[in-house]
Amino acid sequence: MESSLNKFEAIAHSLGQNIATERKKLRLTQKQLSAGICSQSMISNIEKGNYVPNAILLTEICQKLGISVDNSLLSTYYEISEYNGFNKKVELLCNNHQYEELIDYMDSSRIIDTLFRSEDLQTFYYYYGCGTYQITKDSTSALRYLNMALKFTYSNRKENLTGLEVLIFSAINFIETKSSRTKSLKNFEIAMNAISKNKVLMPDKNLSIVFYQYAMALLHQKNFNKSIEILQAGVQWTTEHDSNFMLSDFFFLLTQEYDAIEDTQHARESETNYQVISKIFHQKVNKSI
Template sequence: MNEYYIGQKIKNLRKKMGLRQSELAEGICSQSQVSKFEKGEGIPSSIILYRLSQRLGAPMEYFFEENLEEYIQPVKKLIRYYTDETNYKMVFDIISKEKKTEMYKEDLDYQQFLLWHEGICRQHVFSDFKKSQDLLNGALELSDLAKPSSSNRKSEILNSLAIIHAHNGDLDKAITFHNKAIEEWEKLDYVHDPTIYQKLLFNQSKSLGDAREYKKSLEKAERGLNVCLQNNSLYLFAELWYEKAEVLMFLGEKEQALEAFQRSESFFRLQSNTVYADVVREDIEEFFGNQ
């Protein structure tokens, strides 16, 4: 990525709009960061560049005209960031703009990625189950046509289909799609992000718990915890302990459930996630008194 080229684009647009560096930076980053970007001494993160582009009135692809391939990765990071933040309205707005670009038409991998996330947004923003399902199925059909790396994505799309079916109240179909997602993942020769398996197992355990298949749910939660340890990752580790605790409560294993709740709370606090830690603490006090 050409830092100097991007920096010059930012500088030229800023001057054209008559903005000082501090005015451009306000609420986005520091004035010193803008200065460094313009000198080619660093590259804005995808989030900062997106916000700067909005203030400068330019689409993000403007900064990557010499190499549009480099443009795709920051946009993907941006979409993943807002998806993780559950800001689905922002994700939908970004996708709506991206579907008008040449990259969407020309790059099947990118097209699949955008269709997948649009399907997620259609469910969360508009509660449009039918459109969401159609988009996710369309993304799934591109798995054999897009880049080889998208084979990793097939499990994630199946997982998204499982989640929208669960939201729609069809737990049997949700569990079927969760099972397919796990099967696809476990037969992969190459894994680009091992934490995806943790997410698949967590969601599978949750749907099984909702369907009152508690022993199966417990099995998946425990497998998820083991995968976290194998990957040396805290991603969903606290959530998996919480899922295990809830299932143990339903199974009448109160002593083990208390230990699982306490572990969940500890790991949420370790990650400075005080909101969820406090929720777990409330559950502990409700079920077990002051422990």
């Protein structure tokens, strides 16, 4: 525990020094930097290494300093979690549709008792909400977990979203529409807007899920043409980002879409694609639509 604390203190100190250095380069006082963001005393505590800002505050500070959030200033900050193994495991279980194992692992690990960073707690409740819904179809509980997760870091004042925030917006809207709680696709539009306008901080392959969930929601609303458009965009986005994640799911769903509009040729092409891709990359396709 002591080594973990020392590591955290070292990163907080380094981050604070870097922010102070960048502020002084711009000849800003602490009061000027804090204006419209937080209190001057908060900036002072951050620069002294007494406080590590959450994702929202850190993003706002960096934007005012003209610093990219993915530059070397932040490279160690986003690695301070002692539970990277946990994060990777829950992501893997979720992506492989092993939801019962996911919930069992999260319940048995008791890691929730040791989390303190907003981002770590957000990760926990995002995956817990997704797993809960997939196992029980209890939309009320799942949405409670997901909305809780979003509140840890999100503010409607943010211009840019983290990748996880985008996934949470998508998951919330997906569950809402599938459980007939709403016909609105507003949260999907927020997520897609962030992706299309490059307003996602450090995007990763998991954003492919947004295209898939949006297309599924449109399919259930029988908006087949729009759903096909979103799936095609998902295929393009995924391949442009040198990924094969979700590709077999995209083509499987496209097969169903083309069948629905009686486009036999494209249905056959999509079926061939999903079978080949799932075999080559050993992807487990979700066929429960």
